[in-house]
Amino acid sequence: MTLVMGIVNVTPDSFSDGGRYADADAAVAHALRLRAHGADILDVGGESTRPGAERVDPSIEQDRVLPVVRALTEASLVVSIDTMNASTAVAAVEAGARIVNDVSGGLADPGLLAAVAATDADIAIGHWRGHSTDMYARAEYGDVVDDVIAELRGRLEAAASAGIAPSRIILDPGIGFGKKGAQNWAVLRDLDRLVGLGPRVLVGTSRKRFLAEALADDPADADEARRDLATAVTSALAAQAGVWAVRVHDVAGTRDALTVARSWQEGSRWTSSTRSH
Numbered sequence: 001m002t003l004v005m006g007i008v009n010v011t012p013d014s015f016s017d018g019g020r021y022a023d024a025d026a027a028v029a030h031a032l033r034l035r036a037h038g039a040d041i042l043d044v045g046g047e048s049t050r051p052g053a054e055r056v057d058p059s060i061e062q063d064r065v066l067p068v069v070r071a072l073t074e075a076s077l078v079v080s081i082d083t084m085n086a087s088t089a090v091a092a093v094e095a096g097a098r099i100v101n102d103v104s105g106g107l108a109d110p111g112l113l114a115a116v117a118a119t120d121a122d123i124a125i126g127h128w129r130g131h132s133t134d135m136y137a138r139a140e141y142g143d144v145v146d147d148v149i150a151e152l153r154g155r156l157e158a159a160a161s162a163g164i165a166p167s168r169i170i171l172d173p174g175i176g177f178g179k180k181g182a183q184n185w186a187v188l189r190d191l192d193r194l195v196g197l198g199p200r201v202l203v204g205t206s207r208k209r210f211l212a213e214a215l216a217d218d219p220a221d222a223d224e225a226r227r228d229l230a231t232a233v234t235s236a237l238a239a240q241a242g243v244w245a246v247r248v249h250d251v252a253g254t255r256d257a258l259t260v261a262r263s264w265q266e267g268s269r270w271t272s273s274t275r276s277h
């Protein structure tokens with residue numbers, strides 16, 4: 001069964017009232033809700049990677065995420081840390097995170113792969129071509145699927161030479177990162193090719209702009225509820241393509257979509273006794 005990774009963004013704009021401790025408490029409460037909705041992994045991040053987002057100093061990032069990682073680990077939840085910084089990755093693993101989720105695949109911080117190699121954490125390696133401020137400027141491809149696969153193979157080799165065993169690696173096509181609308185759909189259509197490479201595959205489509213562009217002439221017309229429904233559909237289709245996990249905001253909706261898709265595949269209701277939750 002495809003796993004669900006619930007998104008826990010600990011950035012000042014992600015929860016209403018600001019203030020570091022208020023943010024941490026709200027993030028922990030949010031994560032526990034996602035767990036109750038069926039999240040298998042909680043992905044904690046303290047730096048936004050949205051198009052145009054500013055970089056955050058690693059010490060500020062750590063102030064935001066470490067209390068949350070600690071609290072969730074103490075509550076026996078499986079935590080991944082969404083970071084591009086080696087120092088944050090190591091500190092979060094020390095605080096209990098089991099997966100380092102680097103959307104840049106080790107490119108943003110040249111020390112990250114070696115730092116993760118020295119821990120026992122797994123690593124999710126994203127396809128990435130540059131920071132959010134100018135990522136669409138790099139969305140030039142020959143064949144987008146061939147290029148994404150070739151570049152991810154390169155990152156796999158970099159991770160292996162840094163000393164990370166293949167069994168610890170998870171590949172992510174980096175939907176929305178350095179890719180415009182149709183390029184994302186091309187990658188998703190051929191997701192089975194990425195799955196065929198061997199390592200586990202993680203996919204994050206949640207609420208992303210390309211979904212809104214597919215739903216409405218003006219993406220602003222596709223509100224959060226419509227984007228969440230679209231995410232549940234893309235996540236179910238990704239599960240059919242054999243991915244290991246999907247990264248989503250709306251865990252409840254995607255969990256239902258995955259259960260329905262699984263029932264279809266099994267030819268019977270995928271009941272609570274056979275589900276993992």
Ligand code: PMM
Nearest residue numbers: 049050082101103124172174175204
């Ligand atoms: N997307 C975002 C952040 N982290 N991590 C992985 N592994 N894959 C993704 O596609 C991904 C990610 C950006 O989305 P958000 O700002 O809505 O969290």
